[in-house]
Amino acid sequence: MFLDGISAVVLTMAIIEPMIRQAGFDMIWFGVFLVIVVEMAQITPPVGFNLFVLQGMADKDMGFIAKSAFPLFLLMILAVVVIIIFPDIALWLPEQMIQPLK
Numbered sequence: 001m002f003l004d005g006i007s008a009v010v011l012t013m014a015i016i017e018p019m020i021r022q023a024g025f026d027m028i029w030f031g032v033f034l035v036i037v038v039e040m041a042q043i044t045p046p047v048g049f050n051l052f053v054l055q056g057m058a059d060k061d062m063g064f065i066a067k068s069a070f071p072l073f074l075l076m077i078l079a080v081v082v083i084i085i086f087p088d089i090a091l092w093l094p095e096q097m098i099q100p101l102k
Contacts (some may be wrong), residue, residue, distance in 0.1 A: 039076065040077070043072060
């Protein structure tokens with residue numbers, strides 16, 4: 001919430017990635033999870049970067065923008081819960097892209 005998305009990923013992945021591998025998580029699943037969580041941070045008030053972008057585009061006050069983004073934030077929380085409970089959902093498309101060796 002306090003850093004932009006790429007900064008948070010760059011600062012933490014060197015420490016987090018070996019722990020994720022040791023815990024046995026699929027790295028593709030973790031990448032999908034990470035993208036959703038970082039995007040949630042981008043629309044979280046008071047310092048969500050995408051809220052400022054939307055405010056500049058819509059010419060509305062921050063309260064209106066934050067209230068408008070809140071339902072999308074709830075949908076992202078639901079998406080995180082769903083991919084935690086059913087991790088195969090996040091892995092289906094990458095598995096379809098893998099070509100079997102002949």
